[in-house]
Amino acid sequence: MQSNELSNIELLKEIAEFLNEETEMEQMLQGALQKLLEGTIFETGWIFFINKKGQQQLIAHEKLPRALQENDCRHLQKGGCWCVTRFQNGDLNKASNIIECKRIVNARKMNSKDHGGITHHATVPLQSGQERFGLLNVATPNTIFFEDEELALLESVAFQIGSAIKRIYLTKQEQQVALVQERNRLARDLHDSVNQLLFSVTLTARGGVEMTEQQEIKETFKEIQYLTQDALTEMRALIWQLRPKGLESGIIEGLKGYGDILGLTLTVKVKGVVNLPATIEETLFRIAQEALNNIRKHSGVLKAELYLTVTTTDILLVVKDEGRGFHMNELKNLPSIGLQSMRDRARSVGGTVDWVTEWNKGTEILVRLPY
Known part of the structure; x- marks a missing residue:
């Protein structure tokens, strides 16, 4: 086995171990991007999330040249480009060389001296099965074309990241289901216990008003009834918040x-x-x-x-x-x-x-x- 193949396997293993340990999305993507750049010829990179409406979010970036960093990465944040359009159309299915990137061209026009030699980039979709999440883009100064071996490595890393994104989404969904179940349990408990007790106190206070002739005691029972009724309203609202019908x-x-x-x-x-x-x-x-x-x-x-x-x-x-x-x-x-x-x-x-x-x-x- 050649040394570069061995180093690629070691890199993929290191990235996989990192991805398996992380539970926070942005921290995971930032760390994976950093490890990719440290272990390959790629020197800068950025990740877009793209939703079903085609709206994009720059969610991670590493070692961008100043021209792409300035004004909160506005050239990456705004506007369209070839890779995003192809992704939205479903035409981008593997790692590809981008001949010319509109975002980089615009950044170079605005800041011709601080582009760091970045003129072109490679792109690869982030996906898990049929579910697509966004794009991983990488670039190297004074490089307009990446070899098939380099693109294959990029695809392998993107596959790992896509699987990790799916895992985090599924974990959050499971947590949400558990939260809903706990809310429902708490709502049932409140309804069956506290809510019923308050209702009983209200009835008791109402009965107390009818049973006594002393005005002072009547007023006391009425006050208890009013306070308990308010508490009952608050409790019903709380139960409804926990389990809204x-x-x-x-x-x-x-x-x-x-x-x-x-x-x-x-x-x-x-x-x-x-x-x-x-x-x-x-x-x-x-x-x-x-x-x-x-x-x-x-x-x-x-x-x-x-x-x-x-x-x-x-x-x-x-x-x-x-x-x-x-x-x-x-x-x-x-x-x-x-x-x-x-x-x-x-x-x-x-x-x-x-x-x-x-x-x-x-x-x-x-x-x-x-x-």
């Missing part, structure tokens, strides 16, 4: 159902076709839940308006009420309002949450999520 019919029906639980009258207006990925739908649903909770607890009104707009790239949600509102600088002193929780949920999928509010002029919550 109606969400299987879509997010709009789910939110209407939650509004009913809270005693809110909702006006809902929708633009666009609501057919969202599961992760985005749940994130949007949880943010809207928190917004409706805030209206019930803090606004002083029991009416709200929801406006949902779905475009080709974003989901826009506005939750509006005509309640008492807040001064924005006072929101920091209202931890129960859960604003940071909403922001954290939105950021987890690359979105944003903003507020428009003033005293006695209501509140608008503006949510934007990409998908």
